[in-house]
Amino acid sequence: MTSPHRRAPLADAAALTPLLAPDRANSSVLRVALVYLVVGLGSFLLMGLLGLLMRLDQGGILVIAPVWFYRVMTLHGAGMVASILLAVTGGLAAAVSATTRLSARVLWIALVIYFIGTSFVILATLVGGFGGGWTVLYPLPTHGLVWTLDAALAMYAGYLFIALGLLLYCVHMLHALARAHGGFVRLFALRFLFSLGRDTRDPLPRPPELIAGVISLDGIAAATAGMLYLVPIFLHAAGVMSVDALYAKNTVLLFGHTMANLSIYVGAGLVYAALPAFTGRPWRTTWAVVCAWDLIIILMLTNYSHHLYADFAQPVGLQLLAEIASYAVALPSFIVTIIGALTLIYRSGIRWTAAPMLLALGIWGWVFGGLGAVLDATIPVNQVLHNTMWVPAHFHTYYLLGAVAFAWGYLFYMVHELTDRRAARASSIAVWLYGIGGAGFILMFFVAGANSVPRRYAVHLAQWQLYARVAVPFVIVLALGLAWLSWDLATRFRAAWRGTEGPTLQP
Amino acid sequence: MGTGSVAFVWRWEWDPPFVAAIVVAELVYVVLWARGGIGSRRLRLTPSRLTAFTAAMAVMAIALLSPIAVNGERLLSMHMVEHDLLIWVVAPLVLVGVAPMLDRAERFPAIVRNAGGHLTRPLVAWVTSTILLWVWHAPLAYEWTLADETVHHIEHLSFLGAYLLYWWPLIGSSREMDSLRTNGARVAYLVAGMMQSALLGALITFHQSVLYTAYLHVPGVTPASALADQRLAGALMWFPGAIVFTVAAALVIRQPARLSTRVV
Numbered sequence: 001m002t003s004p005h006r007r008a009p010l011a012d013a014a015a016l017t018p019l020l021a022p023d024r025a026n027s028s029v030l031r032v033a034l035v036y037l038v039v040g041l042g043s044f045l046l047m048g049l050l051g052l053l054m055r056l057d058q059g060g061i062l063v064i065a066p067v068w069f070y071r072v073m074t075l076h077g078a079g080m081v082a083s084i085l086l087a088v089t090g091g092l093a094a095a096v097s098a099t100t101r102l103s104a105r106v107l108w109i110a111l112v113i114y115f116i117g118t119s120f121v122i123l124a125t126l127v128g129g130f131g132g133g134w135t136v137l138y139p140l141p142t143h144g145l146v147w148t149l150d151a152a153l154a155m156y157a158g159y160l161f162i163a164l165g166l167l168l169y170c171v172h173m174l175h176a177l178a179r180a181h182g183g184f185v186r187l188f189a190l191r192f193l194f195s196l197g198r199d200t201r202d203p204l205p206r207p208p209e210l211i212a213g214v215i216s217l218d219g220i221a222a223a224t225a226g227m228l229y230l231v232p233i234f235l236h237a238a239g240v241m242s243v244d245a246l247y248a249k250n251t252v253l254l255f256g257h258t259m260a261n262l263s264i265y266v267g268a269g270l271v272y273a274a275l276p277a278f279t280g281r282p283w284r285t286t287w288a289v290v291c292a293w294d295l296i297i298i299l300m301l302t303n304y305s306h307h308l309y310a311d312f313a314q315p316v317g318l319q320l321l322a323e324i325a326s327y328a329v330a331l332p333s334f335i336v337t338i339i340g341a342l343t344l345i346y347r348s349g350i351r352w353t354a355a356p357m358l359l360a361l362g363i364w365g366w367v368f369g370g371l372g373a374v375l376d377a378t379i380p381v382n383q384v385l386h387n388t389m390w391v392p393a394h395f396h397t398y399y400l401l402g403a404v405a406f407a408w409g410y411l412f413y414m415v416h417e418l419t420d421r422r423a424a425r426a427s428s429i430a431v432w433l434y435g436i437g438g439a440g441f442i443l444m445f446f447v448a449g450a451n452s453v454p455r456r457y458a459v460h461l462a463q464w465q466l467y468a469r470v471a472v473p474f475v476i477v478l479a480l481g482l483a484w485l486s487w488d489l490a491t492r493f494r495a496a497w498r499g500t501e502g503p504t505l506q507p
Numbered sequence: 508m509g510t511g512s513v514a515f516v517w518r519w520e521w522d523p524p525f526v527a528a529i530v531v532a533e534l535v536y537v538v539l540w541a542r543g544g545i546g547s548r549r550l551r552l553t554p555s556r557l558t559a560f561t562a563a564m565a566v567m568a569i570a571l572l573s574p575i576a577v578n579g580e581r582l583l584s585m586h587m588v589e590h591d592l593l594i595w596v597v598a599p600l601v602l603v604g605v606a607p608m609l610d611r612a613e614r615f616p617a618i619v620r621n622a623g624g625h626l627t628r629p630l631v632a633w634v635t636s637t638i639l640l641w642v643w644h645a646p647l648a649y650e651w652t653l654a655d656e657t658v659h660h661i662e663h664l665s666f667l668g669a670y671l672l673y674w675w676p677l678i679g680s681s682r683e684m685d686s687l688r689t690n691g692a693r694v695a696y697l698v699a700g701m702m703q704s705a706l707l708g709a710l711i712t713f714h715q716s717v718l719y720t721a722y723l724h725v726p727g728v729t730p731a732s733a734l735a736d737q738r739l740a741g742a743l744m745w746f747p748g749a750i751v752f753t754v755a756a757a758l759v760i761r762q763p764a765r766l767s768t769r770v771v
Contacts (some may be wrong), residue, residue, distance in 0.1 A: 148738075
């Protein structure tokens with residue numbers, strides 16, 4: 001059968017894994033996944049509006065009281081990390097569910113815990129007035145002059161619940177994958193890896209399964225770091241113990257930075273799951289794929305320290321490790337994913353509809369955001385750029401044009417697979433608007449950073465305002481693109497929901 | 508967050524009519540449980556149902572007779588613990604105990620069935636519980652409960668009633684009569700219930716002046732200690748609620764049955 005995604009059938013098409021398992025065993029998981037994606041991307045749009053408010057303020061177009069600016073900034077940052085992580089983890093659950101038996105019940109419970117966490121964050125910022133930033137570097141947030149200790153504790157409680165939700169998701173995912181593959185050695189293809197690809201006795205995991213395993217392991221580590229940070233903070237607030245500030249900084253960044261990193265790598269996992277459907281070629285588990293992704297298990301947990309270069313008390317060994325890990329974490333996965341994707345696409349007859357365009361945009365954003373991050377992770381450069389707009393530039397690139405584009409692309413792919421209704425033609429134009437608007441918006445962050453405009457400032461000097469003013473029209477273009485994509489999805493979503501039940505059978 | 512200079516009183520308040528009511532309720536339940544329900548058709552009621560109902564009565568006694576209740580007249584935080592226990596512990600446990608008996612709807616008169624059916628619709632139950640929780644925490648209504656013991660009893664009774672309604676769609680109704688059939692609906696209902704109580708808790712926690720001025724007249728209380736106690740009270744509504752809803756999610760969200768083959 002000719003795939004609707006391609007112009008001509010290819011020989012490997014039969015080897016592709018369908019989204020819906022043949023016995024429809026994953027129907028309920030696909031529904032939860034759709035909810036994760038829609039709630040995550042819907043929250044992303046709301047948080048985006050807060051971002052626009054901040055840029056309008058920084059451009060001097062709209063004046064927000066500084067105390068509110070910092071609340072909005074905190075909510076925007078925390079909300080974006082949580083929203084995007086929710087969306088991509090939903091996509092990943094869908095991607096592995098056809099071959100791995102996941103529990104929809106566990107995924108729903110994780111969603112409730114996530115909602116409880118986000119409600120704490122929203123109330124702590126908007127009602128409690130917490131504005132310490134999403135990384136909440138101890139001990140400053142507990143001594144806010146504008147907010148009370150209760151607000152800080154509510155914020156921490158929000159993070160604790162979000163960490164618990166992530167932990168539940170990751171533990172369940174890892175357990176299900178290990179069970180499906182007969183243990184961790186097989187899940188991570190370790191015999192294949194250490195024999196340099198010669199030992200092929202064990203069946204190899206599909207790339208999305210391998211990536212899901214890697215991500216889950218790191219997610220468990222990140223959530224554990226979150227607990228190791230948050231529980232002592234609560235005990236400190238109760239007067240039971242004091243917390244070492246350097247310990248707190250390391251654990252909060254191991255938690256927060258890894259969570260942010262997870263989003264992009266989970267997003268990349270979605271490319272491995274969806275792109276083969278458009279090219280008609282399966283993404284094979286090669287030695288390079290296994291090596292690159294297994295390395296990420298360690299590297300993603302060691303690169304966070306590049307946010308602590310300015311902390312003189314941080315051991316030099318950790319600083320050097322951070323620099324090496326920051327370079328190393330990006331390059332193997334970049335190379336393997338980009339070369340793999342290009343190999344799949346080359347002469348495949350791919351039909352460039354919205355979904356593959358969004359996935360390609362995501363790769364573009366990931367690469368450029370990653371390069372910005374690698375530059376920032378270089379110690380001499382970091383000392384000049386770290387407290388400038390360069391940092392929001394790099395993470396906005398790999399979030400907005402990377403992880404978010406992957407999530408939109410995967411949602412379009414899911415809706416198409418479940419409905420067999422193609423995205424509207426205008427959606428391709430909307431993707432261009434998304435790409436151009438997003439790139440212009442981000443470019444202004446990079447230019448501002450290169451010109452030493454500081455980050456995290458509510459009030460911008462007149463000579464800094466130009467960058468934000470130029471960014472605003474690009475944000476409007478971006479918003480138009482996203483509004484159209486949302487509308488296109490909304491018109492087909494009900495059919496996709498029904499489509500999780502599979503095709504209607506004739507008696 | 509301290510409670511100022513108000514000394515915590517460690518005594519129980521043995522209110523004979525209330526103690527009698529709890530004992531009678533427990534005895535009636537034990538008899539019904541032993542004979543397998545209300546009507547002629549016998550149900551198999553598991554020991555866990557009896558345990559749940561007995562636990563509900565025990566927690567109700569702790570909430571309304573123990574030092575929690577005694578200090579609740581002088582400390583908002585203790586009064587909030589009473590409310591927490593009633594709406595988040597007693598109400599769901601009572602439902603676990605009695606739901607199978609009440610689910611035999613045909614035994615009740617039509618008017619009761621209709622009213623029950625209407626009041627336990629998820630939207631109605633959520634709105635009712637939300638309105639009652641918020642109205643009773645409005646300063647005017649709350650101060651009234653402190654001034655008049657009868658109103659105080661009505662407040663507690665209405666909390667219990669409202670939250671019996673709230674938990675019914677999640678715990679009470681049988682799978683066949685389930686108004687929240689899908690997990691998505693259950694999650695939305697839980698989140699809606701959690702959000703409104705969390706918002707109220709947050710508003711009380713972060714309010715910068717004393718909301719219920721009657722507490723300022725308690726001997727030994729200063730404005731600062733009353734405000735600190737109010738912050739603790741808000742947090743006691745907010746934070747434990749999050750744990751209750753997490754546990755509730757784990758208990759009421761079901762493993763979906765595999766979707767049946769659709770045939771046209």
